[in-house]
Amino acid sequence: MKIKITALFLVCLMFAAVFAGCGNGGVKPGNTTNNDDGKLEASLSILPKKDYDGYDFVITYRDLYNSVDDMAFSQDNDNVLDKALYDRAMKVMDYYHVNIVPNVIQGDWAGQGALESLVVGDNDYDIIMPHSHIAWGTYITNGYALEWTENMKYNHLDQAWWDQGAYECLSVGNKYYTMLGDFSWKLTGSSVGVLFNKAVFDEINEKYPYEYVDNMTWTFDVFHEIARRSVKDMDGDGQITLGNDRFGYTTNLYMGPVGFLWTTGNGIIGKDGDDVPYLDVYHESTVNLYDKFFKMMGENGFYIHNNRDSFQTQAHQEFVNEQVVMIDTLIENISQLRNMYDWGIVPYPMFTESVGRYYSTADAGVHSPVIPYNTKDPDRTSMVLEALAIEGYNQVIPAFYDVTLQIKYTDDDKSRDMLDLIRGTRRFDLAYYSNSCGSDFALVGTRLFLEGSSFTNFYAKHEEMARESIDEFIEVLIGK
Numbered sequence: 001m002k003i004k005i006t007a008l009f010l011v012c013l014m015f016a017a018v019f020a021g022c023g024n025g026g027v028k029p030g031n032t033t034n035n036d037d038g039k040l041e042a043s044l045s046i047l048p049k050k051d052y053d054g055y056d057f058v059i060t061y062r063d064l065y066n067s068v069d070d071m072a073f074s075q076d077n078d079n080v081l082d083k084a085l086y087d088r089a090m091k092v093m094d095y096y097h098v099n100i101v102p103n104v105i106q107g108d109w110a111g112q113g114a115l116e117s118l119v120v121g122d123n124d125y126d127i128i129m130p131h132s133h134i135a136w137g138t139y140i141t142n143g144y145a146l147e148w149t150e151n152m153k154y155n156h157l158d159q160a161w162w163d164q165g166a167y168e169c170l171s172v173g174n175k176y177y178t179m180l181g182d183f184s185w186k187l188t189g190s191s192v193g194v195l196f197n198k199a200v201f202d203e204i205n206e207k208y209p210y211e212y213v214d215n216m217t218w219t220f221d222v223f224h225e226i227a228r229r230s231v232k233d234m235d236g237d238g239q240i241t242l243g244n245d246r247f248g249y250t251t252n253l254y255m256g257p258v259g260f261l262w263t264t265g266n267g268i269i270g271k272d273g274d275d276v277p278y279l280d281v282y283h284e285s286t287v288n289l290y291d292k293f294f295k296m297m298g299e300n301g302f303y304i305h306n307n308r309d310s311f312q313t314q315a316h317q318e319f320v321n322e323q324v325v326m327i328d329t330l331i332e333n334i335s336q337l338r339n340m341y342d343w344g345i346v347p348y349p350m351f352t353e354s355v356g357r358y359y360s361t362a363d364a365g366v367h368s369p370v371i372p373y374n375t376k377d378p379d380r381t382s383m384v385l386e387a388l389a390i391e392g393y394n395q396v397i398p399a400f401y402d403v404t405l406q407i408k409y410t411d412d413d414k415s416r417d418m419l420d421l422i423r424g425t426r427r428f429d430l431a432y433y434s435n436s437c438g439s440d441f442a443l444v445g446t447r448l449f450l451e452g453s454s455f456t457n458f459y460a461k462h463e464e465m466a467r468e469s470i471d472e473f474i475e476v477l478i479g480k
Contacts, residue, residue, distance in 0.1 A: 042161060042390045044095055047154060047383050051097045057384055060103040061129035061367060062111045070186045070367060071102045071129065081185070084399035088391040096384055110134045111367075118144045118372055126381050128370040129184070135368035136434035140177040141476050146371040146378060148176040154382040155179070161393035163187065169428040172437075173478035174275045178368040180428070182392035183385060185400045189332030190363040192259050193422045194223075194349075198342040200230050200246070200325045209346045210414045213421070216353065220263065220289070223249075223326075223349040224296050230325040231301030240300040242323065249296075249326045250315055252305040254363070256293070256328055257445025258432070262359040264289050264351040268431035268441045269470075276474060277430055279467055281441050282459050289351050290448060290455040304449060312336075319343075330363055331419065334404050345418045347425060360422045364433055437473040440466040 061071050077083035089100050103125070105113035111130025115138055128139065139145045148155060157167050162181035170179060180187050194209075201208055206226055212218035227248030234245045242250070251257070261267065270280030297304055305315060316336040318324045328348070337343060347358045375381055405415055431438040440447075440462035448458055 042159070042393055044091070044387055044390055046156070047095075047386055047390075049095060050380070050383065052380060053097060055098045055380070056101050057098040057126050057380075058101045058103050058124065059127045059129060060105060060111075060114050060125045062109055062131065063104045063106055064109045067109075067129075067186065067367065068104060070184050073100075073102070079403055081396070081399045081403045084395040088388065088395050091391055092384060092387040095387060096380075098380075098384060100384075112138045114372075115139065115144065118374070121374060123372070123374060123376055125372060126375070127385060128372065129367040130370065132178075132364045132366055132368040132433045133435040135178050135370050136436045139370045140434075141436055141473065144370070144373050145177045146373050146375055148179065148371070149174065151375075151378040152176075152371065152382040152385075154379065154386050155389075156386065161389040163426065163428070165426050166428040169269075169271075169430055170433060171275055172277060172430075172474065175478060177477075178370055180362075180366055180368065181389045182397050183369065183389040184367045185392065185396050186332070187362055187366050188397055188400055188419075188423055189330060190366045191331050191422050191426060192255065192328055192361050192363065193331060193345040193347060193418065194326055194328050195319060195334075195337075196326045196344050196346065197319070197322060197324075198344055200322065201226075204229050206230075208344055208414075210344065210418070212349075213346050213358070213418070216350075216356070218346065218349045218358070219353055220260075220292065220349050220351050224292075227296075227326055228299065228301065242303055242318070246301070246322065247303060247318075247324045248301045250303040250305065250318065250324045251297075251328050252307060252312060252315065253446045253449065254443070255312075256297075256304070257449050258443060259328060259348055259361045260289060260293050260351075261286065261445055262361055262427040262429070263348050263355065265355040265357075265359065267427060267429040268438055268444070269429055276478070277437055277470055279438050279441070279463070279470055281431075281438070281444065282463075285351060287455050290445065293445075294448065306449075331404060331422070345415055345422075347418065347422045358421065358425045359427045360425045361432075362426050362428075364435070366433075368433070434473070436469070438466040438470050440469070 059071055061067055073085040073089040074082065075086055077086060093100055111128065112134045114125050114128045117124040130138065146152070156162070157176065157179055158164070162179055166180040170176065196209060198208060206229070209218055212222055230246065231240060231248045232246040233240060240247070264283065264285040266280070266283045266286055268279070268281045269277045271277055296302055312329055312333055313336065315324070315327050316329065316333060319327050320337060320340045347360045350358060369385065371378070371381055401416060401419060404419070431442045435442045444458065448455060451458070
């Protein structure tokens with residue numbers, strides 16, 4: 001099965017074209033053709049066909065449960081995603097006569113373990129797949145990553161298998177050191193959506209938010225009002241407590257406080273005409289967003305889990321138990337809803353209708369590929385990575401969709417549309433993904449919550465240091 005291009009997905013492609021600028025999201029059809037089902041399909045034929053005589057092509061990645069599942073492949077296929085990963089590997093290995101070797105450094109959950117090899121000048125790895133913060137902070141800014149525009153000439157970054165929002169945002173002075181795309185299903189898996197309980201929406205006589213999304217009226221105020229009306233004192237004791245009563249919305253430190261920032265249409269980092277980053281986080285809408293967000297979270301029936309659980313196991317169990325009506329979550333975590341059938345998913349709401357489009361995000365824990373600075377054959381690395389991305393687009397991402405949605409037993413076709421929309425409207429902010437460029441604001445919403453600060457006070461306190469960190473970042477990467 002190939003990616004189905006839905007009406008909403010085409011809408012988000014239109015938005016991506018209209019709203020030019022850093023990180024507006026979207027994918028681009030590019031060098032694709034329609035197959036017999038009318039779905040877009042890319043071809044390896046755009047790449048040279050080479051024989052690398054059985055070369056061991058080593059990809060090292062993180063020793064973390066959901067990261068290990070990303071690049072590994074086996075002939076013993078448990079589900080359609082496993083089969084797609086295996087079929088992709090076989091096709092790429094056959095095309096280039098290489099032996100793809102997935103490698104995990106034991107205990108290296110973030111992906112920094114390969115640094116030891118690079119420091120002494122070894123060539124142990126062809127591609128390193130760390131957490132995005134590690135990609136930038138450990139490898140790129142320390143000079144251990146190859147620059148792509150000069151050295152990775154077979155990577156067509158303006159094509160559909162590379163995320164166009166990332167392509168616009170994750171460059172510095174028109175130089176690229178990493179990129180996000182369909183070589184990894186973790187990018188789609190780390191995308192964030194808002195889950196809602198249909199049964200409770202029916203109970204409170206509220207239409208499903210799909211209609212608001214379609215009508216471009218899915219806003220923060222609409223979201224807030226629905227969540228507030230769904231709060232219920234289940235045990236009749238006159239108090240609203242988590243676990244005993246029904247909450248309207250819960251989130252955690254790294255979901256809502258982070259993801260809602262971009263719903264204003266603004267972000268942290270802007271780019272000038274030379275593609276040089278600058279601090280661009282202070283806007284009236286940002287001040288208003290955080291003022292309204294934290295006021296909402298202080299109401300009865302709203303809660304921020306103060307933990308670092310990226311799998312959100314407690315939040316998902318509360319959602320399944322109908323103790324919470326709406327949560328925001330990584331798409332890959334939807335697998336925890338296997339005992340719940342009547343749910344739906346939508347993107348984050350716009351802050352106001354004047355924003356004019358939806359902005360989603362993907363957690364910074366995505367795999368950000370780094371090519372070692374001392375790579376012996378950049379052309380080989382470039383071609384194999386591109387082939388993995390193309391066949392990820394063709395095979396792996398559609399299979400990931402199927403695995404994600406197969407736990408639903410409703411006839412809700414809108415879920416796939418919403419996944420397309422979330423995928424096509426992701427915002428990629430250089431501060432958030434690098435945690436090196438304006439790093440004081442990389443997790444600004446989280447910091448506001450932990451410090452109990454207003455956005456205005458936080459900005460005044462950290463502006464100068466953030467500008468200095470941006471200048472240092474620029475100096476390291478492009479010498480300006």
